[in-house]
Amino acid sequence: MALIFGIESSCDETSIAIVENGEKIIAEKTASQIATHALYGGVVPEIASRHHLENIAPLVKMVMDESKVDPMDISAVAVTYGPGLAGPLLVGISYAKALSYAWKVPLIAVNHMLGHLNAVFLFDKSITLPCLVLMVSGAHTEILYMGSMFSYKIIGKSIDDAAGESFDKVARMLGLPYPGGPEIDRAARNGKAIYKFPQPKTKGKYDFSFSGLKTHVRYFLRDNEEVKVEDVAASFQETVTSLLVKKAVKAAKEYGVSHIVMAGGVAANSSLRKKAEEAQDEYGISFHFPPLKYCTDNAAMIAAAGWQYYKRGVFADLDLNAVPNLEVGK
Ligand code: KG4
Numbered sequence: 001m002a003l004i005f006g007i008e009s010s011c012d013e014t015s016i017a018i019v020e021n022g023e024k025i026i027a028e029k030t031a032s033q034i035a036t037h038a039l040y041g042g043v044v045p046e047i048a049s050r051h052h053l054e055n056i057a058p059l060v061k062m063v064m065d066e067s068k069v070d071p072m073d074i075s076a077v078a079v080t081y082g083p084g085l086a087g088p089l090l091v092g093i094s095y096a097k098a099l100s101y102a103w104k105v106p107l108i109a110v111n112h113m114l115g116h117l118n119a120v121f122l123f124d125k126s127i128t129l130p131c132l133v134l135m136v137s138g139a140h141t142e143i144l145y146m147g148s149m150f151s152y153k154i155i156g157k158s159i160d161d162a163a164g165e166s167f168d169k170v171a172r173m174l175g176l177p178y179p180g181g182p183e184i185d186r187a188a189r190n191g192k193a194i195y196k197f198p199q200p201k202t203k204g205k206y207d208f209s210f211s212g213l214k215t216h217v218r219y220f221l222r223d224n225e226e227v228k229v230e231d232v233a234a235s236f237q238e239t240v241t242s243l244l245v246k247k248a249v250k251a252a253k254e255y256g257v258s259h260i261v262m263a264g265g266v267a268a269n270s271s272l273r274k275k276a277e278e279a280q281d282e283y284g285i286s287f288h289f290p291p292l293k294y295c296t297d298n299a300a301m302i303a304a305a306g307w308q309y310y311k312r313g314v315f316a317d318l319d320l321n322a323v324p325n326l327e328v329g330k
Pocket residue numbers: 011116136137138139140163164165167168179180181182185264265266267268269270295296297
């Protein structure tokens with residue numbers, strides 16, 4: 001049995017969790033800074049770092065107290081080392097090093113995107129490999145061919161804005177608060193997708209481009225003052241989610257896989273989930289989503305991913321540094 005202690009602090013959530021063998025959450029606590037950053041319309045890195053510093057020690061204490069786990073029983077400390085914001089990452093990394101040193105257990109450097117993926121594998125044991133992964137977060141939009149837990153090939157990606165970023169930017173144009181994804185999702189429920197926004201074309205058949213769509217919405221709003229925010233939100237969401245599912249299905253057919261794993265914050269989107277469900281019936285492809293709560297950043301997924309490294313004996317040294325631009329699959 002392995003108890004992995006997970007730490008996540010790459011952006012605006014400070015999160016701590018203990019997960020057993022990558023499948024059982026023993027305890028978890030997350031402090032979200034969303035309300036603070038919403039005042040500025042986005043994450044302010046310096047403020048995020050300061051909040052992580054304030055939050056991390058009390059959260060560790062809460063998790064240890066509530067779980068009643070003896071530090072002697074912890075097998076390893078797993079921490080996100082990238083991608084993410086340098087300052088916030090360093091808070092988690094420094095704390096993880098201190099715990100690993102004090103508890104005399106190995107340190108594991110987890111790629112945050114592998115963490116998002118493990119938010120699905122933590123709960124869903126029906127996925128067979130190889131499969132495709134649609135990674136859709138605030139900074140990433142990729143279609144990956146996943147041969148095994150540590151072997152990926154990027155077969156398509158956004159050439160400009162990430163999917164989540166486009167939700168955030170369009171929400172801002174619509175006067176909705178940060179983070180925009182859940183706000184657009186909510187507004188769209190009271191609207192109709194009556195406007196046909198163009199699905200951006202790309203040279204690579206599995207690539208995405210969201211920056212042109214964002215500009216299109218901007219001009220649309222400038223030229224049409226009477227439109228309902230809810231209808232624009234629904235129309236934008238429809239354009240993005242149908243494109244994401246369409247390309248993922250096309251890639252699955254070409255690569256001959258029948259499972260598609262959806263990971264990252266945008267995987268919480270209700271229209272994306274509905275479209276995936278429809279495609280599942282139509283094409284016989286199984287879509288796998290994380291539970292809603294685990295779509296956005298959390299330490300349970302980092303501890304679950306940490307177990308994958310632990311099983312392979314892949315550990316980090318105490319000179320571990322943050323890698324803000326760490327690529328998926330590295
Ligand atoms: O994975 P995540 O928590 O952080 C990163 O690693 O980037 O993803 C955050 C992104 C934000 O852009 C947020 O607006 C988006 O995920 N998001 C959503 C929804 N919930 C979060 N986008 C669309 N619909 C949602 N329901």
